[in-house]
Amino acid sequence: GQNGITGRYGPPGLKGMKGAVGNKGENGTNGTIGMKGDTGSRGPKGPLGKMGSP
Secondary structure (H helix, E strand, O other): OOOOOOOOOOOOOOOOOOOOOOOOOOOOOOOOOOOOOOOOOOOOOOOOOOOOOO
């Protein structure tokens, strides 16, 4: 007998959808900046200068 007709290929399957991108993690809060140290007190006065000669 005659050969049957060749079957047609089916349409290509649909592509799967891309998975959702995960959420970005939250940034940690910044650490607090340390406070500035106290200014030191002034050093003692130097010795008195010599008096000029009269």
